[in-house]
Amino acid sequence: MTTPEPQSPSPQSPAAESKDRVYRSPAGIVGGVLLLAIAGWLGIDAIVKGHGRTPWLALAALILVVPLVAALTLRPAVYANEERLRIRNPFRVIVVPWGQIASLRSGYSNEVVAKSGSKYQLWAVPVSxxxxxxxxxxxxxxxxxxxxxxxxxxxxxxxxxxxxxxxxxxxxxxxxxxGPMRAESDKVMDDLRELLENREQAETAQGEVTVRWAYEIAGAAAAGAVLLAILLATG
Known part of the structure; x- marks a missing residue:
């Protein structure tokens, strides 16, 4: 679950502030690689050996499936440094300065609650x-x-x-x-809560929450869906 990158012990150092701890789901990465390998094998085989409309249908399906699988399995990650928490979810990237975080909540999912009341789920830190x-x-x-x-x-x-x-x-x-045994995702949340406690009042950890949509993934998947719908409708 956790692949934290080591940080410099000096919080005043620019290098320490820019260095991120990166948290990802190994199970998600392994599952995504396997699904992409299977989809690629079946899709390329259909494109090369298929007849008639089959290669085009296989190509459209690949254009639709590959971005979605990559977004849901390989893309999610959480980056934490001295200034902010950056959450890369399947279709959005949310940057939340520590000063804007009200709480880090764990239940059936792990999520960040901003002081504005907005909630952002941590896809890269799934609850088991x-x-x-x-x-x-x-x-x-x-x-x-x-x-x-x-x-x-x-x-x-x-x-x-x-x-x-x-x-x-x-x-x-x-x-x-x-101490008490902890699930890996709970250990990650403990690390993030410690960072929040230490940095929420820091001057460099203030700012606004920003949200950016992953149009490149949504666009590719939409193109595949439209192409597949046209092929099925004209068949």
């Missing part, structure tokens, strides 16, 4: 309820192991020779060092 449940189970098991280690360290043969105490110490130390 399964991952949350798995993390909760791991946290419960770690806590249970720590309690068993504590009981073993306080008495018994293992406690007398130090084996129980040693085991309890490792379990308890790991739990304290790592």
């Amino acid at each position: 309820l399964r991952a949350r449940k798995k993390a909760a189970r791991r946290t419960s098991r770690a806590a249970a192991d720590a309690r068993r280690g504590d009981r073993g360290g306080r008495g018994g043969l293992g406690g007398g020779f130090g084996f129980g105490g040693l085991g309890g110490g490792f379990s308890r130390g790991d739990a304290d060092a790592d």
